[in-house]
Amino acid sequence: MTATEPPAPVLILGGTGEARALAAALVADGIACVSSLAGRVSDPALPAGEVRIGGFGGSDGLAAWLADHHCTTVVDATHPFAQQISRNAADAARATGAHMISLRRPPWTPGPDDHxxxxxxxxxxxxxxxxxxxxxxxxxxxxxxxxxxxxxxxxxxxxxxxxxxxxxxxxxxxxxxxxxxxxxxxxxxxxxxxxxxxxxxxxxxxxxxxxxxxxxxxxxxxxxxQRPAPPDHGQVVTSVDAALRAVRGAALPG
Structure with a gap:
């Protein structure tokens, strides 16, 4: 990447509340990011920073996007049941060597009054x-x-x-x-x-x-x-703060 090219963005997958919060935190920190929304929901709440809407064309298309944009950090902040995009993200990260971070909110657990x-x-x-x-x-x-x-x-x-x-x-x-x-x-x-x-x-x-x-x-x-099992690849975090720390460690030079 030359001095005139823009910095490599962090790719955030998903339109969840956690994805939007992470995008806002990255933009506030001056870290370039692109949020990718599947486009299945009409009039979605848009995150801060650059946004793309629509699929990549499977794991190969996602890997090509990562390579084209010199992207070395991917955050999968999709819904816990979005199995296909999570698998595609893991495969694309393996193929390109990108750092993979999965942001997974903790599951609900039953209390004493639940049936x-x-x-x-x-x-x-x-x-x-x-x-x-x-x-x-x-x-x-x-x-x-x-x-x-x-x-x-x-x-x-x-x-x-x-x-x-x-x-x-x-x-x-x-x-x-x-x-x-x-x-x-x-x-x-x-x-x-x-x-x-x-x-x-x-x-x-x-x-x-x-x-x-x-x-x-x-x-x-x-x-x-029950949730499906997530792909066995990359770093798993359970909060936006932890994801932000992981992105800072993976995306910033030095």
Missing amino acids: WTTVSDIGAAAAHVGTRARRVFLTTGRQDVGAFADIDDSWFLIRVVDPPTGSLPRRHRVLRSRGPYRLADEREILRDNHIDTLVTKNSGGDLTSAKLRAAAELGVEVVMV
Whole structure:
């Protein structure tokens, strides 16, 4: 890189709250960064600094982008269930020798008042719901709603940011909203809709955890989908501060 070329950016993958907080901290520190959003959510909250929207074309395309931009540090701050981009990032980092940092918020854990049924994947969640639930609050994201489409005996309140993709259950109502959510509002949703089962993914974090506290207070069962295992590559951190320290160590000269 010549003296006239811009500094190599840190690539931040993901539109999570942690990704935005990290981008803001890097920009404040004067560290160049590019935040990459998948483009699956309309009107996303944009982070500070440069932003690109859309895929790279798999791990090879991502590796080519890293090489073209002389990027030596990648932060995977995607949603914990965004398996494909996390695998692509790990493969691209291996191929290019880039330093890989995975920012993973801690998962939720049940407390003494929680009534959780933990399942391995969304298919297992649908199978469990089909055998017992009657009034379901479904908060797994728009791409997973189709797994519940064949359940006719349950009614679903489906909360999404953007309209669901795929088929919908016969008996349902779609509620479009974006977090963070307040505990009082989550209580009201559960009570007013006579919810007996909440289905969610173990994404962790504070933005959407109020539904779990409300469910515990009201005795609502929670069907919790476990996280997939992350790629076994790179450095794993669990907070924005730790990610910032890791980026500083990897990206700054000396």
